[in-house]
Amino acid sequence: MPVQDIYKAVIDFKDSEIANLVQAEVDAGTDVSSILNDGLIGAMDEVGKLFGEGRLFVPEMLMAAQTMKAGLEIIRPLLGGADAKPRGTVVIGTVKGDLHDIGKNLVAMMLEGAGFTIVDLGVDVEPQAFLDAAKENEAQLIAMSALLTTTMPAMEECVKIVKEAGLDTKLVIGGAPVTQAYADKINADGYSADAPGAVSLARKIVPS
Numbered sequence: 001m002p003v004q005d006i007y008k009a010v011i012d013f014k015d016s017e018i019a020n021l022v023q024a025e026v027d028a029g030t031d032v033s034s035i036l037n038d039g040l041i042g043a044m045d046e047v048g049k050l051f052g053e054g055r056l057f058v059p060e061m062l063m064a065a066q067t068m069k070a071g072l073e074i075i076r077p078l079l080g081g082a083d084a085k086p087r088g089t090v091v092i093g094t095v096k097g098d099l100h101d102i103g104k105n106l107v108a109m110m111l112e113g114a115g116f117t118i119v120d121l122g123v124d125v126e127p128q129a130f131l132d133a134a135k136e137n138e139a140q141l142i143a144m145s146a147l148l149t150t151t152m153p154a155m156e157e158c159v160k161i162v163k164e165a166g167l168d169t170k171l172v173i174g175g176a177p178v179t180q181a182y183a184d185k186i187n188a189d190g191y192s193a194d195a196p197g198a199v200s201l202a203r204k205i206v207p208s
């Protein structure tokens, strides 16, 4: 089944082949939702599972995410008409003072692959900029990344100003030094140790 070729190409990191495979399916009239859900997202779910089991590591996860993104580019213009409604909007960024973005990018890619609309503010993002972007884009979720212990307080500041502003937007945090205990302490709505976990978290917080 050709959609399975797409699924397999993502799992096998065939980033040079994926665009052609997806285009061929589109040309053959295959349902775009099936290409997305059974092929691209299905494969990323499997990658997340393999990562969770310790059978696949961060570099492989990045390669799979990049392959998935290349496939997603082909069907992106068609998604509006497909039966694949967006899951919600996530404003994501690395917090003020912090330039590490590999993990943040991976989380953004996985969330995009899971059907969320991503507003990526990049690195060194002020708490107020998260709040402004969440308002402007009517985001359901703010996702903050920090890799330095010295930049973690910027997360607390952001949680505080978003809650004070009375927004419905939920806040999730992550990054190597961040823990569930820290998330609880600063009153964040969720934490995950890795990108597949960020997808599960976002799906739980923003039900379809």
Ligand code: B12
Binding pocket: 058, 097, 098, 099, 100, 101, 102, 103, 104, 106, 107, 143, 144, 145, 146, 147, 148, 149, 150, 172, 173, 174, 175, 176, 177, 191, 192, 193, 194, 195, 196, 197, 198
């Ligand atoms: C690569 C790297 C750099 C690169 C960053 C390149 C880039 N474009 O990102 C460069 C060389 C620029 C760099 C610079 C610095 N770095 Co550096 N860096 C690293 C290193 C080696 C890897 C980080 C990484 O990318 N990991 C791979 C990704 C995939 O993992 P991750 O980010 O943790 O993300 C995963 C999860 O945490 C989670 N996640 C991440 N974000 C989010 C967000 C949400 C919402 C959720 C749910 C989940 C989630 O999902 C991701 C995927 O599974 C780490 C060491 C380490 N092992 O962490 C040091 C490290 C983070 N760096 C460190 C330091 C000290 C610095 C510098 C201060 C060095 C210096 N003296 O100049 C500067 C700081 C610059 C700045 N202002 O940010 C220290 C931090 C110490 C501390 N506890 O604060 C570390 C731990 C190294 C060390 N052992 O000392 N660094």
